Amino acid sequence: DVKVTQSSRYLVKRTGEKVFLECVQDMDHENMFWYRQDPGLGLRLIYFSYDVKMKEKGDIPEGYSVSREKKERFSLILESASTNQTSMYLCASSLRGGRAYEQYFGPGTRLTVT
Amino acid sequence: AQRVTQPEKLLSVFKGAPVELKCNYSYSGSPELFWYVQYSRQRLQLLLRHISRESIKGFTADLNKGETSFHLKKPFAQEEDSAMYYCALSGQGTTDSWGKLQFGAGTQVVVTP
Structure with missing residues (x-):
């Protein structure tokens, strides 16, 4: 059974703080994704990575960066958190060469920036 | 550009009634379409x-x-169908879209007894 875990279920940070969201998968997947989920906007891709140290911007990368030092771990970084980054963040992973629908999602981290 | 449109934010239906969630898409090639549920x-x-x-x-x-x-x-x-439903699209045959999903805004379904 694929397991995608995220370091925190709920997180509260102050404006201007540097925030790290961690995602770990245990199925040796090459691809990993970060989305944010907002009411009325659905899921929007922030960044994805198709290999260690490789990354590619998604649809809304502004204000975010990512790190993939190990295959199983994909970190989303908010360099200076702002209130408009309050959201639910979902991580997902999939096999390279796998089909798009074969993404497995984590439980999400609800981030509140005050 | 690819886009997925779900026009209804909320659908409220009675148990036993039919339910239909709308999804429209725009894509220049031949997409794969999916429904996700949360x-x-x-x-x-x-x-x-x-x-x-x-x-x-x-x-x-x-x-x-x-x-x-x-x-x-x-x-x-x-009643157990009450959930958030997302329509999603994946392009085929292009490295730009391979492996990625484009999601709609989602439709919240509430089934009342």
Whole structure:
């Protein structure tokens, strides 16, 4: 059974703080994704990575960066958190060469920036 | 550019009534379409995909290329169908879109007894 875990279920940070969201998968997947989920906007891709140290911007990368030092771990970084980054963040992973629908999602981290 | 449109933010239906969630898409090539579901406090999960042409939990969806639609239907809604539903698209054959999903805004379904 694929397991995608995220370091925190709920997180509260102050404006201007540097925030790290961690995602770990245990199925040796090459691809990993970060989305944010907002009411009325659905899921929007922030960044994805198709290999260690490789990354590619998604649809809304502004204000975010990512790190993939190990295959199983994909970190989303908010360099200076702002209130408009309050959201639910979902991580997902999939096999390279796998089909798009074969993404497995984590439980999400609800981030509140005050 | 690819886009997925779900016009209804909220659908409220009675138990036993039919339910239809609308999804329209725009894509220049030949896309794959999917429906995802997220039950309360659970992970997002794949419900069905157009290629498989299967019925999952009583739901079906037909891809209509002429109308660029992929509506989700169930003839008799159950209370356990209450959830958030997302329509999603994946492009085929291009490295830019391979492996990535484009999601709609989502439709919240509430089934009342």
